[in-house]
Every structure is written in structure tokens, then in C-alpha cells.
Amino acid sequence: MGILKATNVLFFVHKCFCSSKAAKKNTAMKYLNVAEKNDAAKNIASILSRGASTRREGFSKFNKIYEFNATVFGQPAQMVMTSVSGHLMNYEFGVAFKSWQSTSPLSLFDAPIYKNCSADYSNIKRTLEREIRSCDGLIIWTDCDREGENIGYEIIDVCKNTKPNIRVYRATFSEITAVSVFRALNNLGQPNKNVSDAVDVRQELDLRTGAAFTRLQTLRLQKVFPQKLADKLISYGSCQFPTLGFVVERYKAIEDFISEPFWRIKMNHKKEDLTVDYNWKRDRLFDKKACQAFLDICQEHSIATVENIESKPKNKWRPVPLDxxxxxxxxxxxxxxxxxxxxxxxxxxxxxxxxxxxxxxxxxxxxxxxxxxxxxxxxxxxxxxxxxxxxxxxxxxxxxxxxxxxxxxxxxxxxxxxxxxxxxxxxxxxxxxxxxxxxxxKDAVGHETTVHVDIANEKFVAKGLMILEKNYLEIYIYEKWNAKEIHIYQVGETFTPTELTMVESSTNPPKLLTEADLIALMEKHGIGTDATHAEHIDTIKTREYVGLQENIYFVPGTLGMGLVEGYNNIGLEVSLAKPNLRAEFENDLKLICEGRKNADVVRREQIEKYKAVFRTVMDKMNEIDNSLANRLNDIPIQIQDNISMEEHKPVMKCPKCGNDMIVKTRKNGMGKYISCSAFPNCKNSIWFPLTVETVDVLDEDCVTCGPNVKKLKIKFKQNLFPGEPNPNTLCIGGCDIHVLDTLEIIPGSVRQVTLNPVLRNPNARGPHNNQRNNNTSSTRTESILNNTIANNRDSGFSSLGNVTVNNCTNRPSQIQSLNNIPRQTTERITNVLPQPRGSGAGNSNVSSLNSSFVGNEEPHIVCLCGEQASLLTVRKEGPNTGRQFYKCRRGKEGGGCDFFLWADEDRNLTLNNTRVLPGASTTPVCMCNTPATLRTVSKAGPNKGRQFYCCPKPMGQGCNFFKWADETDNRSTNNGNDGDDDDDDPADDDGWGGRGGGRSILNTSATFKGASNWKKNSGGKAKGRTKSTTRQVPYQKPRGKRKCGICGQEGHTRKNCPNS
Incomplete structure (x- = not known):
């Protein structure tokens, strides 16, 4: 009976499985199809559905949604067709670089840029995000050229952010006809990343060069010529200026042209009302006397003799196919x-x-x-x-x-x-x-006759044309082929010319350029592409750099003339008004498309090339002033050239996203701070105390922190470092804890911490690397971490990562040398200085801080508004039912933020700064997750011969990891074991042997490697470490300091936030 029951159960399970599999097999795949424009989407949908598609509305009223059924890969499929409206995203600088007045144009060559979806296209983006959720695949139907491929990848990025594993296909077509569209659907391929990358590189270079030169020209020339240019935007484009250069070059050729007289002999023969004109084989002479002499000889022997007659068929070729x-x-x-x-x-x-x-x-x-x-x-x-x-x-x-x-x-x-x-x-x-x-x-067919005659050894030629078949000329009304009659001559025949005289004429200057001429020059010199020629020409007309004469011929304006002449006078190896630089770049773009050049390499090379040219232009702007003064008929005002003085020199790389950290002035002008250049995408910042008066970035690198960290020359209103010079040269890269504590700098804002992958910003790239601004949960979580760090500055725990105490010769950093340091600073230093063995402030590894907080208190999670977040539970039926999450108390509707964090993600955050490879406890792992390299100090000084660990990657490519080898080796001797020598477990040795506790980095359950774990007893002394490596850490609620609601930092409010 039991066996029979078991058999029935197995049969039932098998039947259910087979039914489920069959149902899945019979379920049609669903594809989201996206075209470049609504008309294209409508026509493609109509063709594929054979006129049976249904229409519904999307979030954008201009981009409809069409639904129909089709066959894809031989299987029936549900199709959803919609569209974008050209480019969905555009590159732009971060907020820190948008101000023309406070940002040096030179810094724009290195500033981080982001590819964002503008507000105008947000509804299109929302439609894509909504529709892709229910689809199994994505088919790109954008135009099959460079721009279309790039638009396709913008669509792919939006859809993959919503559904990362979506399958992507590319429809390739050249016309929207039934044959072409069905052929494209039956031969779906993959999008071409190389082509899209070429467009990204082009867009980035155009943005950087255009913004930098436009700001330089506009800011300076408006001040130099306030009467004429005060309200003008003087734009620059790397295609605009060579195009303008062609117009100016032709105009100057006409302007500089000197006409010269010349003379020629005119001869014709009239017979029976038909006059045939002959051309003198010498054509023309610029010496009147010589021409007169030849004429005199011909007139003395005025009989013309026919020497030769050539008769041959002649065709006029039909046009080639149209590009x-x-x-x-x-x-x-x-x-x-x-x-x-x-x-x-x-x-x-x-x-x-x-x-x-x-x-x-x-x-x-x-x-x-x-x-x-x-x-x-x-x-x-x-x-x-x-x-x-x-x-x-x-x-x-x-x-x-x-x-x-x-x-x-x-x-x-x-x-x-x-x-x-x-x-x-x-x-x-x-x-x-x-x-x-x-x-x-067919070609037009004719017959051409050429007659050669001689008069006193001077040769003359006449031609006649007889058209036999017009062929293509009958339909192509845009071309003419005129017949030309000629007398019937015989070889040896003689005749007396009807007219034999000398006529005077003069050379003519070249004609002004027409639009067709200009396009031909742009194509010849590689300026722009067939798709962009018209746009560049329209731009220089809109900017009033050129105008039209008789609505046909291009004439440069005074501003255009002055700019081109000025750039030509600067003495650049290749003038910006010449096509060479841009032509080289366009050729590189072709090589990227063909896969023969790397996009990142081309990006770096071209940006550096234009940056070098920009520096030269900045130094010689007076040449442009003089050229414009001549053309504008105005006297330039002498101004102090301070545009280049405000360049944002990078202090260090941001530990959160890898972009440059730069010094900025608070909006009210009272005080300094260091901000990530990627703001608002990255909100990492360092706020100096108000006693800091000036901060200058030096060219000197910190030898301890590495080449990416510059030393600062800081001047204080009231010296915070007694006994040291003011201004003082300091490093805030983390090599000197005394500096960080005195300036109240959170270590996590200057040194990289190794986070759970959830916390990493997937879009972070260094200089010259574009970033897409995707509001993913990982960037949200990182903002939470930053704000939480700011709120927990005094909570009693610290994870200082790779921070070491740099025992400067002129700065007290030992316990016995703290007498002259203010009490507050002394308290900070004693928390991180080595403690006597057995004092309990040693290396107490906290391998796990679980959710049982002291007093059963909840973690203190701060939302993007700087307020404590609410802990809520998912009630809706689904995979996350019962799961807890944090959300802004006020919500976006109530003026709050869109903060969101899963509670279990919060408890799994890890901050492991110095890790040791399993089985190799003496070799730490750097922040690149690579075994560190052991090196020896060779420079003369107190540390000569001392060994240290550092990142194995070349300078500028790796992280700033640094650790003295003897500190690593002696961890077991400085950990305050209270007599417990059984300390062989590598997991027991993590952290900084002997370093005490400071601030906590996060008041959530986390793994802190390197933070001291201690409890105070009634006498105020720390207890020694026990055998257990896991214990509860006292939770301290943060002090109620007011924080900014925009950036989450202390010291100011939303009203006067410099980033508002």
C-alpha cells in the first residue's frame, strides 16, 4: 500500500512537471522593439503586422506603442513596438564644472562627464523601463549608422538597468519597405559596440573642446570688447572653426587678389550666317608688346590653312548612384x-x-x-x-x-x-x-569635330558638337549638353579670317564659396561626416560667423574673420582654423569603428592634443585681441588675465568613485572644502574648519600616499598646529592621523575602504572617462554610507583602514609629547596611538557585529535628507513579502528623498580595509584585491632600510595601499591579550596591532577589520581581549548635530550648502 501511494505521488509530480514544461514551451516570447522615431516605429509595426497592429499610449505623447504578433527565430512572438526621439541621453559636466565664473576652462579637459537623460526625454525612458519588465528580448530598430548605433546602446543601457539579463538583438535595414523589414527581422544580429564607442569618443571630445574654448573666448572677449561683444556667446567647435576657416580663406584670397591685365589674339570665321570662333593655342600673354608682335605677323600673312580635322564620337556620362x-x-x-x-x-x-x-x-x-x-x-x-x-x-x-x-x-x-x-x-x-x-x-551620345588651322605659324583650334542621342538627358532635367555647329572643312583648305584682332582682358579673383563648394571642401579635408556637414554649416550661420551674399555665396562676418586671423597668428603648429587636427580625429573614429584602434586610447590622445593647443591659446590670447580689434574697428581694453589662475588642481582621487577631488570655496565665501568633481553623482566631500583661511594645492606628491595625492599649503586664521609654521604644508591623504583628527576629517572620505560590492558605484571612472548617471541601488547605498559616516563621528569606534601615524619630526605624535596639544586633539590622538601591552586597547578583531545591539536598539540609518530612516516591512504578495527595508520618513511626496535600503543588505555591509590571504598571514591584500608587494625604503632618512607593503600596480593605476612590514609582523605582540599567547589563528590577527578605537564608520552590523573593540570599566580602563573574536560592541547614539539636507555633511544647512 505504501509503495502504491509513493508511486502515485511520483506520477503526480511527473505530470505536473511535464504540464509546466509544456505550458512554458507554448508561451510565446515577448519582444520590445525600439525605433529611432515614432514614424519609423509606426511604419515598421504596420509592415510586420500586415496592418493589424493595435496602438496604445506611452508616457510620452509623441512616442506611441504598437502591439502585434510576429514570427521571430521561427517561433510565434508577441511584439511591442515603440520609439525614442533621436538621442535619449547627452553628455554633460557635473555640477562642480557648470559654473563659468568659478571653473577654469582648462579643467574641463579632465573633468568627469556623465551621460544623462534630460527631463525632456524622461517620459520616453519611463516607457522603456516599464515595457521591458514584461519582455523576454529587446530588438533595436534604430537607423543603421554611427548615431543610430549609439542611440541603440542608450536604449540598451536603460533597459538593462531595469532588466540586466535581457537578450538584445539588432535589426539591420536600409529602407522601410516590406522586403527590407522582414529581411531584417529574419536576420537579427548583434549591435556593434565599436561604432557606438566611436560616437561616445566624438561626443566627449566635442563637449570638452567646445566648452573649454567657448568659455575662454566668451569670458575674455566680452571684457576686452564690451561695446561690441558684451552680450555675445562666442562659441567654438572643432568642426565649426575649420568650416569657418574655408570661408575666410576664400574671402581673403579674393581680398588679397591683385588683378593683372593680359592680351590674346581673337580669330573667327563667318560663313553663311554661321560664325565659328577659334581659340589661340598660346591662350594669353601678359606682355602686350609681345602679343602685338604676334598679331602683326598674323595680319601680314592673314591666310588661314586647315592643317588637321579630328572627328570622333563623344559621350556625356550619366550620373553615378546618389550618395x-x-x-x-x-x-x-x-x-x-x-x-x-x-x-x-x-x-x-x-x-x-x-x-x-x-x-x-x-x-x-x-x-x-x-x-x-x-x-x-x-x-x-x-x-x-x-x-x-x-x-x-x-x-x-x-x-x-x-x-x-x-x-x-x-x-x-x-x-x-x-x-x-x-x-x-x-x-x-x-x-x-x-x-x-x-x-x-544610357549615356548621351554625340559626335565632336575639332579643326586645327595655321596662320603664319600661329595655331588656332575650333570645336563643333553634334548630339545624336540624348538618352539620360531626357529625364535628367538638371543638366544641359548644348550642340555647337561648325563649318565643314577639308584638310588643306584655306580661308581668310573674318576677324583677327588683339583683345585685352584681366585675371579675375576666385568666386565666393557656395554651400555646395563648402560641402565639397569639408568632404575633401575630412571635416565632419556626410551626416553632419549641413549641421556645421548651419551653426556658423546661426552664430553670425558667416552670412550669405545674394542668398548664395558665403561671406565671413567681422567676428568670424577676426577669430580665424587671430588663431592663424598665434603660431600653432596646426591652426585650429585649419582642417588638419579634426581630419586626424575623424580618421581615428573610422579606425575605432573598424576595430583597429581602441576607443579609450583615441580619447586620451585627442584630449591631450587639444589640451596642449588650449594652453598655447591661453598664453597668446592677445593675438586674437589684436586681430579682432582690427576687424571690429575697436580698441581692446587691457584686462588682467585671471582665467587660467582658477584651475581646479586635483588634490587626490575620490575613494568613492575614482574621480578628482578639488578644492572649492563655500558659497558664502567663508571657508574652504574639498569636493568630488563628480558631484552630484558622488557626494563625497571634506569640510575644513572655519579657521582655515586658504588652501593651495602644491605640485608636490606625498611620498607615503602616492602620486595621486598632492600636498596642501593651508593657512589658518588661528594656527591649529602649535609650534609649526602658518601657512603649513600638510597631507590629508591619511598618512598622518594627527592631521585628519585636528582638521576633523573622516578617514573614509580620503582613504578607500573595501566595501561590499553592493556599495560600489558601477559608473565610476577616472578622468577622460564618461559616466552614465543610473540611479541604481548601489549608488543609493553608497550615499547612505557617506551620510552615516558623517553622523557617527563621535560614536566611539573607528575603522581607519590603511591609515598610519606619520611620526613627523616637527609634529608631536607620541603620548609623552602631547603636553602642548589642545585637550580635544590629544583625546583623538591617544585613541589611535600604540597602547602598552595588556592595556586592552590593542588589536581586538570584531569579526562580526550582528543585529543584537546593546539595549536592543535598532541601527541608526540616515536617509539622503540627513534624517533617520523608517524601518518598514513588505506586505505585498511576492518574493520579498515580509522583508524589511529602510525608507525616507517623509517620502518624495512629502518633500523628502527617494532613499531605499534593504535591512538585510544593511546588516551585511563589510568594511575590510586590510585583508590577509588565507594561508599567507604575512602577506596583506591591497585595496585592488591583489596581494601586496614587499618593498624596502632606499631614500636616506629615519626609515631607510625599513620594509613596507604597497600596491603591486604601477603608480597612478593602483590604489594608495601602504603598510609597514614590521607593523604587520608584530601584530601578535601588540594585541593586548592579557597573557593569552595562543594567538595563531590568522583570523584573530586582522587589524592594526596596538591601535585603539576612534570613531565608528557605520552603526550597523558589519565586519570591522582594524577597529579596536573595547569596553570601559568603572575605572575608565579598557578590559583585555578574551579568546572570543566575536562580541557585542557598545552602541552609542550619535550626538544631535545638525546636518545639511542636501549633502549630508555637518557644519552647514541646506540653505547655505555650497552644492545647492
Whole structure:
């Protein structure tokens, strides 16, 4: 009976498992599809659903959501199609570098930047976040070019922040037609990170150089020429200025042109009302007497003899397939539509499915493209239909191929016939159709005759043309080929010229540039791309650097002329107004796309290159002043050049995110503080006491803390270091605890602590590294840690990590030398100085602080408002039911913050600063999680020959880990065991042998390695350490000091926060 019951149970379980598996197999996959624009999303959804998609609203009223069913990877799937509106994110500087007045332009080359979603696009982002939660995959349908690939990765980042394991696919297409769209869906691939990286590098360089030079020019020139430029933004762009340079160069060529007279012999022959003009083979002479002499000889022997007649067929070639540059040039020349407007119209026609993708460098039709079908679509048109039918009848289409291909998109061509367009939309569509039909038809055919005659040994030539077949010229109304009649001559025939005279003329200057000329120059010199030429030209027009003459020709304005001449006069190896620098950069971007160059390497090289140029420009701005004074007809005002004096020199790397820490002045001007340059993304800061008057960052590195930590020259209103000079040269990197304590600096704000991975900011990168501002729980948790540290400064415990006491020769740092130090400072120092053996203040490892706090008190968790957070419990049914969490008491609706932290995450936080490898207790692990390297001091001094541990990585690449080897080796002798010598367990030796307790870092259950664990008895002495390595630590509620509600630091309030 028991066996039968067991068998039934097993059968039931098996049946349930099989049913579950079958149900899962039958459940259709759900994909989120994202296009670059709403029109594209609408048309793609309509094609894939065969017109059966349903529409609903997203958070953005401009970006609808379309739902339908389709087949993906051979399986039925639910499809959700939506869109963005171009770039979802943009790079920007942190708050610390947004002020033009308080930030040196030079510092912008090293300032951290972030890729953030602006408020205008937040609803689009919310839609993506909501929709991806219920989807199994993500398909990117953005345009298949550089910008489209980068937009695709912005979409991927947003979706992966919400659903990290989402599968991502890339749809590749060049036109929004049924054939192309279904082909893309059936051949999904992967997005190209190299192409996206190239755009990131380009955007970053444009931001840094544009912001730096724009601020430099604007701030200075507004003061130098207040009458003319006081209210002008004088912008710079690394593509703008070379483009402006072309206009100025042509204008100056005309301005400097000196016309010269020349003379030539004119000869013609009239016969039966037809006059044939002959060209003198010498063309022209700049010596009038010489020309007159030749004329006299010819007039003396004025009989012309036909020496030779050449007759040959001559063809006029049909155009090659249309690429973007030719389209822009011809739209400007032939349609009189400027390039920017023409591209807007072309993009609109593309999203409507009427033409192929308009941004292409290809002028070769791929073999797999069905050209015959495209021609057949046009046969019913009244204007060009008969010509299209003739192409089919004569065995066409037969395209003339070009020589360029970007391996991404075909040439621009019509994809669908339409006759309902109006205005410029219709004109652009007609031009694209006519160009396409022309290039797949035949060349025009003619017959050319060339007659060579002689007069007194002077040679003259005449040409005639007979057109036999117009062919493509019948449809391509934008070109002309005029026939030229000529008499019928015979070799040896003679005739008397009707006119034989000398005419005077003069050389002419080159013409001003048209938009088509300018685009051609930009393409030739590698300025911008086919997709950006029109934008750069429009920018220099908007900035009034150039204007238009007769609405056709570009003329530089006085400001544009002065700027270009000034940069040319500076004496740079390569002027910023020349195309060389930008052309090199554009070439590097191509190599990144091809995977032949690393994006980070190109980023660093180009930023350093432009930074060096910027320094030179700063030193020679007077050249630009003089050039502008000449062009503006104004006298420059002499000003003190203080723009370069306010550069933010980095003090050290932020231990929280790795960016630079810089010295700043409080908003009220009263006092100094050091802030992370990544604020507000990183809120780490160091507040100096108000007695600090000035803080200067020296070029000198701290030999103990490493090359990333600079020494400071600090001047005090009242000297905090009796017996030492004022101003004093100090290091706040953590090598001298006396300095940190006296200046009331929290060690965690200057030295890196090894945190649970939950606390790390995943977006933190060093200088020249962009960061995406994702509000993840890890960044929230780090803010909690920072605020909690600030609130627990006097709680009685300290985890000082790698901080050592630097026994300076001029600074008292031993217990017996504390007589002259204020009582408050002495109390701080005695907490961290070595204690006598057995005193109980030794190395007391606290391996775990669990949740049983003294007096059963709850942990003191502070939200981003600086207030104690509420402990709540999840009631909603789900995987987290019953789980506790901390949240802001007031909530965002009540004017609070969006602080959130799981309670069990809080209890698992670890702060392990100095770790020892298992089985190798003598080798500590540095903060890079790498075994430290043992080195020996070779420099002459009191520590010569002494061994120490440090990070094994090269300087500037690793952490600031440092530890004396004899301190590590002697831990067991300074731990205050109260006679217990059984101390062989490596886990019992963690921490700083002999260091006492100071401030606690976090009042939660955590593992503190390096913090002394002690209790005071009635006599005020610390008890010795027991065998147990785990014990309760007295919890002290923090003092009620008021904290800032913005940054969480003490010493000021929200009202006067320098970061508000």
C-alpha cells in the first residue's frame, strides 16, 4: 500500500512537471522593439503586422506603442513596438564644472562627464523601463549608422538597468519597405559596440573642446570688447572653426587678389550666317608688346590653312548612384534648397517608406538589389513614366557604378511610388527619382569635330558638337549638353579670317564659396561626416560667423574673420582654423569603428592634443585681441588675465568613485572644502574648519600616499598646529592621523575602504572617462554610507583602514609629547596611538557585529535628507513579502528623498580595509584585491632600510595601499591579550596591532577589520581581549548635530550648502 501511494505521488509530480514544461514551451516570447522615431516605429509595426497592429499610449505623447504578433527565430512572438526621439541621453559636466565664473576652462579637459537623460526625454525612458519588465528580448530598430548605433546602446543601457539579463538583438535595414523589414527581422544580429564607442569618443571630445574654448573666448572677449561683444556667446567647435576657416580663406584670397591685365589674339570665321570662333593655342600673354608682335605677323600673312580635322564620337556620362554628399550639393545647386532643409525632407521621406536611408557614403548599387522592380514602380507617372518604361523595354536597368561603399547602406533611391506629395517634399522626391532613372539608363551620345588651322605659324583650334542621342538627358532635367555647329572643312583648305584682332582682358579673383563648394571642401579635408556637414554649416550661420551674399555665396562676418586671423597668428603648429587636427580625429573614429584602434586610447590622445593647443591659446590670447580689434574697428581694453589662475588642481582621487577631488570655496565665501568633481553623482566631500583661511594645492606628491595625492599649503586664521609654521604644508591623504583628527576629517572620505560590492558605484571612472548617471541601488547605498559616516563621528569606534601615524619630526605624535596639544586633539590622538601591552586597547578583531545591539536598539540609518530612516516591512504578495527595508520618513511626496535600503543588505555591509590571504598571514591584500608587494625604503632618512607593503600596480593605476612590514609582523605582540599567547589563528590577527578605537564608520552590523573593540570599566580602563573574536560592541547614539539636507555633511544647512 505504501509503495502504491509513493508511486502515485511520483506520477503526480511527473505530470505536473511535464504540464509546466509544456505550458512554458507554448508561451510565446515577448519582444520590445525600439525605433529611432515614432514614424519609423509606426511604419515598421504596420509592415510586420500586415496592418493589424493595435496602438496604445506611452508616457510620452509623441512616442506611441504598437502591439502585434510576429514570427521571430521561427517561433510565434508577441511584439511591442515603440520609439525614442533621436538621442535619449547627452553628455554633460557635473555640477562642480557648470559654473563659468568659478571653473577654469582648462579643467574641463579632465573633468568627469556623465551621460544623462534630460527631463525632456524622461517620459520616453519611463516607457522603456516599464515595457521591458514584461519582455523576454529587446530588438533595436534604430537607423543603421554611427548615431543610430549609439542611440541603440542608450536604449540598451536603460533597459538593462531595469532588466540586466535581457537578450538584445539588432535589426539591420536600409529602407522601410516590406522586403527590407522582414529581411531584417529574419536576420537579427548583434549591435556593434565599436561604432557606438566611436560616437561616445566624438561626443566627449566635442563637449570638452567646445566648452573649454567657448568659455575662454566668451569670458575674455566680452571684457576686452564690451561695446561690441558684451552680450555675445562666442562659441567654438572643432568642426565649426575649420568650416569657418574655408570661408575666410576664400574671402581673403579674393581680398588679397591683385588683378593683372593680359592680351590674346581673337580669330573667327563667318560663313553663311554661321560664325565659328577659334581659340589661340598660346591662350594669353601678359606682355602686350609681345602679343602685338604676334598679331602683326598674323595680319601680314592673314591666310588661314586647315592643317588637321579630328572627328570622333563623344559621350556625356550619366550620373553615378546618389550618395549623401552629392545629394546635399545638388539640392543646394539645382533645387536651391539648403543642405539642412534638404536632409530633413529626405529623412521624412525615408521614415514614410518612399526612399532609402538618406545617410550613405555608397555610390554602388549592390547586386542583390532588384533595380528592375524599382524602375517598374515608376512607369505609371505622367512625367517620367514613359522614360521608365523605355528603360525596361531596352533591356535595362543598367546602372553606372561609382567607387565608394560604406558596406552599410545602398545609394539613395526611391522605394515606393507616390504622387500625393507637395512643395519641397515633392521636389526632393522627384529629384531622387529622376537621378535614379538617369543613372540606370544610357549615356548621351554625340559626335565632336575639332579643326586645327595655321596662320603664319600661329595655331588656332575650333570645336563643333553634334548630339545624336540624348538618352539620360531626357529625364535628367538638371543638366544641359548644348550642340555647337561648325563649318565643314577639308584638310588643306584655306580661308581668310573674318576677324583677327588683339583683345585685352584681366585675371579675375576666385568666386565666393557656395554651400555646395563648402560641402565639397569639408568632404575633401575630412571635416565632419556626410551626416553632419549641413549641421556645421548651419551653426556658423546661426552664430553670425558667416552670412550669405545674394542668398548664395558665403561671406565671413567681422567676428568670424577676426577669430580665424587671430588663431592663424598665434603660431600653432596646426591652426585650429585649419582642417588638419579634426581630419586626424575623424580618421581615428573610422579606425575605432573598424576595430583597429581602441576607443579609450583615441580619447586620451585627442584630449591631450587639444589640451596642449588650449594652453598655447591661453598664453597668446592677445593675438586674437589684436586681430579682432582690427576687424571690429575697436580698441581692446587691457584686462588682467585671471582665467587660467582658477584651475581646479586635483588634490587626490575620490575613494568613492575614482574621480578628482578639488578644492572649492563655500558659497558664502567663508571657508574652504574639498569636493568630488563628480558631484552630484558622488557626494563625497571634506569640510575644513572655519579657521582655515586658504588652501593651495602644491605640485608636490606625498611620498607615503602616492602620486595621486598632492600636498596642501593651508593657512589658518588661528594656527591649529602649535609650534609649526602658518601657512603649513600638510597631507590629508591619511598618512598622518594627527592631521585628519585636528582638521576633523573622516578617514573614509580620503582613504578607500573595501566595501561590499553592493556599495560600489558601477559608473565610476577616472578622468577622460564618461559616466552614465543610473540611479541604481548601489549608488543609493553608497550615499547612505557617506551620510552615516558623517553622523557617527563621535560614536566611539573607528575603522581607519590603511591609515598610519606619520611620526613627523616637527609634529608631536607620541603620548609623552602631547603636553602642548589642545585637550580635544590629544583625546583623538591617544585613541589611535600604540597602547602598552595588556592595556586592552590593542588589536581586538570584531569579526562580526550582528543585529543584537546593546539595549536592543535598532541601527541608526540616515536617509539622503540627513534624517533617520523608517524601518518598514513588505506586505505585498511576492518574493520579498515580509522583508524589511529602510525608507525616507517623509517620502518624495512629502518633500523628502527617494532613499531605499534593504535591512538585510544593511546588516551585511563589510568594511575590510586590510585583508590577509588565507594561508599567507604575512602577506596583506591591497585595496585592488591583489596581494601586496614587499618593498624596502632606499631614500636616506629615519626609515631607510625599513620594509613596507604597497600596491603591486604601477603608480597612478593602483590604489594608495601602504603598510609597514614590521607593523604587520608584530601584530601578535601588540594585541593586548592579557597573557593569552595562543594567538595563531590568522583570523584573530586582522587589524592594526596596538591601535585603539576612534570613531565608528557605520552603526550597523558589519565586519570591522582594524577597529579596536573595547569596553570601559568603572575605572575608565579598557578590559583585555578574551579568546572570543566575536562580541557585542557598545552602541552609542550619535550626538544631535545638525546636518545639511542636501549633502549630508555637518557644519552647514541646506540653505547655505555650497552644492545647492
Amino acid at each position: 549623401t554628399v552629392e545629394f546635399e550639393k545638388n539640392a543646394s545647386r539645382k533645387l536651391k534648397i539648403n543642405a539642412k532643409d534638404a536632409m530633413k525632407i529626405a529623412e521624412k521621406l525615408y521614415t514614410q517608406g518612399y526612399i532609402s536611408y538618406p545617410r550613405t557614403e555608397t555610390n554602388i548599387f549592390p547586386k542583390e538589389l532588384n533595380l528592375r522592380n524599382l524602375v517598374e514602380q515608376q512607369v505609371n507617372d505622367n512625367n517620367w513614366g514613359p522614360f521608365a518604361q523605355r528603360i525596361i523595354n531596352e533591356g535595362g536597368p543598367n546602372p553606372r557604378q561609382g567607387r565608394k561603399s560604406d558596406q552599410a547602406h545602398p545609394p539613395i533611391h526611391p522605394t515606393k511610388y507616390v504622387n500625393t506629395l507637395t512643395g519641397n517634399d515633392q521636389r526632393v522626391y522627384e529629384y531622387i527619382v529622376r537621378h535614379f532613372l538617369a543613372c540606370v539608363s
